[in-house]
Amino acid sequence: MPLFYLSKARYRWRLFAALGLSLATSSCARPHYFQPDARVGVGSAQPLPATADSVLATAGRQYNRHSGLYYLFFGRHYRSVWAAPVAVPVLRMATAAPGGLRPGKAGGGYQSISMTLEGSQKRAFALRALDKEPSKTLPEMLRPTFVLNVVRDATSAAMPYGALTVPPLAQAAGVPHTRPRMVYVRADETGLGASSERFRGKVALLEEKFDALASRTPAVADAAGFEGSEAMLKQVYRHPAHYIDQPAFLRARLLDVWLGDWDRHEGQWSWAEFREPNGRVRYLSIPKDRDQVYFRFDDGLIPWLAARPFIAPQFQTFRNEYNNIDGLVYQARFIDQRGLSGMTRADFHRTALDLQRRLPDSVIERALHRLPPAVYALEGQRLGNALRARRETLPQAAEAYYLTLARTPTLGGTARAERFVVHRYADSTTVQIYSGTQSPAGDSLHFQRTYFRQETTCLSLDGLGGDDVFELTTINTAHPMRLQLYGGEGHDQLRLQGSSSRLTLYDEASDLTAAGAPRASLPPKKHRAYDRLNDD
Numbered sequence: 001m002p003l004f005y006l007s008k009a010r011y012r013w014r015l016f017a018a019l020g021l022s023l024a025t026s027s028c029a030r031p032h033y034f035q036p037d038a039r040v041g042v043g044s045a046q047p048l049p050a051t052a053d054s055v056l057a058t059a060g061r062q063y064n065r066h067s068g069l070y071y072l073f074f075g076r077h078y079r080s081v082w083a084a085p086v087a088v089p090v091l092r093m094a095t096a097a098p099g100g101l102r103p104g105k106a107g108g109g110y111q112s113i114s115m116t117l118e119g120s121q122k123r124a125f126a127l128r129a130l131d132k133e134p135s136k137t138l139p140e141m142l143r144p145t146f147v148l149n150v151v152r153d154a155t156s157a158a159m160p161y162g163a164l165t166v167p168p169l170a171q172a173a174g175v176p177h178t179r180p181r182m183v184y185v186r187a188d189e190t191g192l193g194a195s196s197e198r199f200r201g202k203v204a205l206l207e208e209k210f211d212a213l214a215s216r217t218p219a220v221a222d223a224a225g226f227e228g229s230e231a232m233l234k235q236v237y238r239h240p241a242h243y244i245d246q247p248a249f250l251r252a253r254l255l256d257v258w259l260g261d262w263d264r265h266e267g268q269w270s271w272a273e274f275r276e277p278n279g280r281v282r283y284l285s286i287p288k289d290r291d292q293v294y295f296r297f298d299d300g301l302i303p304w305l306a307a308r309p310f311i312a313p314q315f316q317t318f319r320n321e322y323n324n325i326d327g328l329v330y331q332a333r334f335i336d337q338r339g340l341s342g343m344t345r346a347d348f349h350r351t352a353l354d355l356q357r358r359l360p361d362s363v364i365e366r367a368l369h370r371l372p373p374a375v376y377a378l379e380g381q382r383l384g385n386a387l388r389a390r391r392e393t394l395p396q397a398a399e400a401y402y403l404t405l406a407r408t409p410t411l412g413g414t415a416r417a418e419r420f421v422v423h424r425y426a427d428s429t430t431v432q433i434y435s436g437t438q439s440p441a442g443d444s445l446h447f448q449r450t451y452f453r454q455e456t457t458c459l460s461l462d463g464l465g466g467d468d469v470f471e472l473t474t475i476n477t478a479h480p481m482r483l484q485l486y487g488g489e490g491h492d493q494l495r496l497q498g499s500s501s502r503l504t505l506y507d508e509a510s511d512l513t514a515a516g517a518p519r520a521s522l523p524p525k526k527h528r529a530y531d532r533l534n535d536d
Contacts, residue, residue, distance in 0.1 A: 029148040034131065035062050037187050037201035040085050048090070048186055055184050057088045059130045059203050063156035075300025077156040081379060086161075086372035088203055091127075091183040093117075093191040096206065101125060103193035110136040112291075113202070115195045121214035127183075127192075128289075129202045130160040157297040157315075159379070161371050163205060163290035166259070168367040172358050175252045176219040176272065176286040180207040210270040210286050220284065223272035229335065230533040232271040232283050236338070237464065237531040240414050240435045240446045242281045244271075249285045249339040250351050253332070256287070257397055258355065258390055260318030262328050263292040266335040266534055285339070294318045294383055320389035325400040334535035341411055342449055345402050352398035359391055406455040411447070412530035415465035417490070422461070422472045424480035424498075428452045429459060453481055462486040462530040467493075470512070474498030486523060486530070487512040 037044070038057035048055065064083035066074075094100045099120030107114040113129035132155045135143050142148065163180045170177035185192070187201040208215050210226045227235075235242040256264050264287070271283040298304040298317045307315040313327030322328070329336065364387045368380050390397070411431060413420070421432040433447040451459055459481055461470070467490045474480050480502055485494070487507030494505070496514040505512050505520035506527070512520045 029144055029146065033062060033149070033152055034133075035060060035201075038088075038184060038203045039187075039201070047188065052090055054087050054089050056085045057184050057203050058083050058085055059160040060155070063153065071300065073301050074150075074153060075157070075297070075303050077296050077299065078159050078379075079156050081375050082156055082160055084372070084374040084378060086182075086203075086374055088182050088184040091185050091189070091204070091206070096183070097123070097125060097208070103191065103195060106195045106198075110134065113198050113204075115192065115199075116209070117192075117206075119208075122212040123214050124209040124211045125206055126209055126288075127199070127204050127206050129199060129204045131155065131202065154303075157295055157303070158292055159294040159296070160203075161375050162293040164370045165367040165383075166290045166293060168363060168370070169259070169359065170255060170287070172363045173251065173255050173355055174358065175248075175255050176217065176284065178207045178210075178286070178288050178290075180205040180290070182206075207288075209288075210272065220272040220286070222274060223284070224275045225273045226286075227271045227273060227283070229266040229269050229271065232273075233266075233338065233531075233533050235281065236283070236414075237412070238415050240416060240418070241279055243283070243446075244339045245282050245284045246340060246342050247347065247351070250343050250347060251355070252285050252287055253329075253336065253340065254348075254351055254355055254394065254398055254401070256332075257322070257325070257328060257401060258359075258387070258394055259290075259293045260295055260316060260328070260390075261290060261293045262295060262314050262316050262331055263289075264329075264332040264335075266332075269335065294379075294386075318383075318386060320386045322390065322393065322397045322400070325397060326404050329401055329404060336405060337410060338412070340405060341409065342447060343402075344449065345399070345406075345455075348398040348402040349395055352395040356391055356394055359387075361388060364388060364391075403455060406451070408458050408460070409451065409456065410460040410462060410530060412462045413464045413466065413468060413488070415531075417466035417468060418463065419469045419471065420461055420463070420485075422470070422483065424472070424474040424477065424483065426453075426477035426480070429456075429481045429483070431459070431461070451481065456481060458482040458484065460484040460486065463488040463490070463492055464531050465489045467491045469493045469495065471495045472497070472500075472503070474501070485512065486527075487520065 039055050040058055041056040059082045061083040064079040097119045101117040101119050104116035104118045107116060111132045111134040113133060115127050117125040117127055119125060134151050135148055138148060138151060167177050167179055183204055183206050185199040185202050185204055189196050189200050192199055216223055268287065268289050270286040270288055272286060274282045274284060276282060296317050297315045298307045306312050309324060309327060313324055314330040316323055316328040364384055368376060368384055371380060417436060419434040423430045428450050430450045432445055435444045435446055463486060465488060470485055475498060478499060478501060482502045484504045492507060492512050494512050494514040494517055496517050500517045503518060505518055506523040507520040508522060510520055
C-alpha cells in the first residue's frame with residue numbers, strides 16, 4: 001500500500017509498539033527475516049523440477065516462531081495460518097491466461113510486492129505476493145532497528161487467504177468482483193523480467209484487472225470502459241452528467257463492513273463506465289485488493305492498545321459482533337463522502353436487509369470452502385460463526401455507518417455553474433442542486449436530500465468551479481443547522497432570505513455577499529479542496 005494511504009495513526013502505533021516492550025532502538029532488525037522459499041515438505045530443499053505443476057508451501061512461516069510471552073504482548077493473530085502447508089499451483093507464464101502472460105511494470109508502493117502482467121487483447125493481471133515488506137513505511141533511521149521487526153510482524157494480523165473467499169459472497173450480494181487465485185513463483189523464475197527476484201519463492205495472488213473491454217464479466221458486460229478512482233473523480237467533478245452509482249456503491253460498502261474489510265480507501269476500487277442514452281455517464285464500483293478481510297489484530301496487549309480510538313481506530317478485529325463502526329469505515333471516508341452523499345437512512349436499512357436475504361448459510365459455507373483445507377480446518381468454523389452473527393446484526397451496523405456519515409457531510413458541485421437551493425427549518429435542512437443557475441424551468445435537478453438536526457451537526461457546501469448561486473432560506477427558527485458555504489472559483493452569488501444565524505461563508509473572490517449575511521473570509525489553511533483526487 002502506498003505511503004500516502006498510511007495514516008499518521010498507523011505510524012504512531014508501530015513506534016508505540018516497539019517502545020511498549022522497552023526495546024531500545026539500538027536493537028537490530030533481524031537479518032534474513034522472511035522465509036527464503038515458501039516450499040516445505042519432502043524435496044523442498046532440492047531444486048523444483050521443471051515439470052512440477054504444484055508445490056506444498058506456506059505463506060509466511062516466520063510469523064509463527066515466537067514464544068508464548070511474545071504472543072501475550074503482540075497477539076497470535078493468524079500466525080498458524082501463515083505457517084500452514086497448502087498446495088499451490090506453480091505459475092506458468094505461458095498458460096496462466098489465454099495467450100500467455102508477459103511481464104509489465106512493477107508496483108507495490110511501500111508494502112505490497114506486486115507487478116502487472118500483460119496478456120492478450122490488452123488484458124492486464126495483478127500479481128501480488130501474500131507476504132508484505134513494509135520497511136519503506138519507516139524513516140531510514142529506524143529501519144536497522146527492532147522497530148522494523150515489529151512492523152513486519154504486524155502482517156500476521158491479516159488473513160493471507162481471505163481474498164479467495166470473497167467472489168462467491170460478492171456474487172451473491174450483487175457486487176462486481178475480481179477473481180483471485182493462488183500461484184507459487186518458482187525460486188529460479190526468470191520470466192517476470194526485472195521483478196523476478198522480488199517474487200522468487202513466494203506465494204502470490206494472480207487476478208485479472210478491470211482495464212480492457214476483454215476483461216468484462218457478466219456483471220459489467222455492457223461497460224464502455226474502466227477507470228481508476230482518480231480518473232473517475234476528474235469526470236465527476238468536471239460535469240454533473242457524470243455520476244457514481246450510489247445504491248450500488250452502498251451495497252459494496254456494506255459488504256465491506258460485513259467482511260470487516262477496513263482498508264477500502266479510494267485506491268482500492270475500479271469503476272465500470274456505462275454511457276446512457278440521455279448523455280449521462282454512470283460509474284459502477286468494483287472492489288479490488290481484498291488483503292484485509294477477516295482482520296485479527298487486538299489479541300495481544302500492544303495491538304489492543306494501538307487499536308484504541310485515539311491511536312489507530314481503523315484496525316478493527318473481525319469477530320462475531322461489530323465494534324467501532326467509525327473506525328471500521330475510517331479509511332474510506334474520502335470516497336464514501338463522494339459516493340454515498342445521496343443515500344438516506346432508509347437506503348442503508350433497505351440494502352442491509354437485502355444483503356441478509358442474499359447471503360444464506362449455504363453461500364457462506366461454500367465461500368469458506370475455497371480456503372485451502374489446512375486453513376479451513378484452523379479457521380473455517382470461527383469465520384463461519386462470525387459471518388453468520390454479523391449478518392444478523394448488519395442492519396444495526398448499517399444504521400451506525402449511516403450516522404457516522406451523516407454527522408458532518410460535505411456536498412460538492414462541479415466545474416460547471418450550479419444553483420444550490422437550501423431551506424433550513426427548526427428540525428431539518430433540505431438541499432437541492434441544479435445544473436445551471438436559472439429558474440427550475442431552465443435548469444435540471446441532479447441532487448436533493450434532507451438532513452436532520454438529530455443526525456447532522458454541520459453541513460458544508462462547496463461550489464467548486466463555475467458561477468454558482470446559493471439560495472438560502474431560513475424558516476421559523478432562530479437556531480437552524482450550522483451551514484458552511486465555500487464559493488470556490490468563479491463569480492458566485494448569495495441570495496439570502498430569513499436569518500443568517502449559524503452561517504459561515506468562505507470565498508476566495510470575496511463576492512459571496514448578501515444583505516444581512518456575515519462577511520466571507522478566505523478558506524482556513526486546513527481546509528482541503530473537495531475536488532481533490534485522493535485523500536493524500
